[in-house]
Amino acid sequence: MNIMNVKKRVTVLLVTILITSCVQNDDFDIPVLAIEESVIPESGIIGIGAVLGSLAQEQLKDDAEAIITFDTPDQFVQGYVISSDRAGNFFKELIIQNAKENPTAGIRIAIDVNPMFTSYEFGRKVYIKLAGLSLGISNGVPTLGVLDGKVIGQIPSFSQNEYIIRSSEITTITPLELGIEDFSNNKLSMFIKINDVQFNKDAVLGTTTHTFAAEPTDQYDGERILESCTLGYSCILSTSTFSDFKGVLLPEKQGSIEGILTKNFFGDAFNIVINDPTALVFDNPERFDFSCGTADIAGTTVLFSDDFETQTNRKPITGNGWTIFTQEGTETWEAYTSDGTNPSQGISARVSSYGSEDERTIAWLVTPSINLDQQEGETLHFETSNSFADLSNLDIVFSKNWDGNPTTIANARWITLSEGYIIQNSDDFDEWYSSGIIDLSCETGVVYIAFRYTGSDTEDFDGTYELDNISIDYN
Incomplete structure (x- = not known):
C-alpha cells in the first residue's frame, strides 16, 4: 500500500470521527463533576426576599420600571434551582427559590448559557454573586442580569462561573x-x-x-x-x-x-x-364542564331579569333575590350611574377595587336559585363595560351544590360559563359589550349563577367592571 493511500484513509477516518462527535444531541447524561464546596460566610448572604424588597422600595420612590444595581463585594443570594431546560421549555434562564419547601420568594436569572441543566440540576443549591448585577422587572417578573441600557440583559456565558456558584447539595423540592x-x-x-x-x-x-x-x-x-x-x-x-x-x-x-x-x-x-x-x-376521569354552548336566539319567556333601574345609586345591590358577598377586601357590588365618557345605561351594577387599599378583593353577585327542570330552552344574556380593567377579572360561574348561605360560597363548587363574552381590558372602555346568548338548556337541577370579581388595590389589578341587562329566558 503506498503512503498516499494510507494518508487518505487516515484523513477519512479522522473526519468521520469529528463529524460523529459533533452531532447535536441533547439526550445525554449529566457529567459527574467533583465540586469543591465554596465557603461563603453567612454575613455575606442576602435573602431573595430582601433583594426583592429593595427593588419594591425603589419602585415606590421611582416608578414601576426602576432598576437597582449591586456594587457591594462579597454579597450573595442563595437558593434552590426549580427550572430545567432539559426538555427545552426554558431557554437561557435559571429560576431559583429561597427554600426547598414552603418558599417565600423566588427570582429569575437571565444568562447567555444553553443548556443549563447539565450544571444546575433541579434541586441544586446555588449562590449568585450580586456585585456587578442589576435587578429589575422583565416581562413582569423580577429578573437578575447585567444592565443593558435601560433593560436587564443576560449574564455573558464567559462570566457564568464568576456569578453562579454551585453547592454540592441537591435536595428534593416540595411544591x-x-x-x-x-x-x-x-x-x-x-x-x-x-x-x-x-x-x-x-x-x-x-x-x-x-x-x-x-x-x-x-x-x-x-x-x-x-x-x-x-x-x-x-x-x-x-x-x-x-x-x-x-x-x-x-x-x-x-x-x-x-x-x-x-x-x-x-x-x-x-x-x-x-x-x-x-x-x-x-x-x-370526572370532569366539570358547562358544555351547552351558545344559542342562536334567546328564549321567549323571561324567567329572571334585572336592569338595576330600581336600585339606589352608590348603594349595594339589594332585592330581586340577589345575594352579594365580599369574600375578601371591603368592596362590593353597588348601583352606579354616570353621564361621563363611560356612560351607564341608566343604572347598572358596578364593582371596583380602585382606591380600596385592600390587598385582595373578591366580590360576588349571585342570582336567586334557578330551577332548570321546570321549563325548557333556557338561555342567559348580559352586558358588560369597564373602566380600565387592568388585570382585575370578572368571570361568570354557576353552582349546583351551593346552599344559598353567603358564608359558604367559597366552599361550593363553581363551574365557569366560558361561552359568555366579558369585556376585555383591550376593548373600548366607553362601550358596552354583549355576552352573546348562552345556552343553559342542557343543564338540569337547581343552579345559582354568579358574577365574581377579583382584584386588589395594586395598580395592575385595580380595575372596574359594570354589569347590566341580565336576562334568563326560556321557551
Missing part, C-alpha cells in the same frame, strides 16, 4: 400548593402545585385534541386554558414551541400540575410553565 385564586406577584418564580384542574373542553373534548404547543396558530408559545374544578378559576399553561414535548396531546382528564408561576411575554397575565410533561398527573 407549594396553591389555588389559581391565590396567584399573586409575591408568589412569582416559585415551584407550585395546583390540584383539581383540567384543560378547557374546547382543547380536549372537540373533534381534535390540542397539543401542548404544536397547533398551526402557536407562535413562540402555546397557551392552553387550565380550569379549576372546585372554584371555577382559570389560568394559562404556557409551553414553548421549541420544547421537546410541544407535540404531545393534552390530557382529557383532571388532576394536578406542578410548575413555576410566572407571567406571559407582555407581563400582564399569570402563566404556569412546566419543566416537562411528568409535571401533570391527570388521572381523574
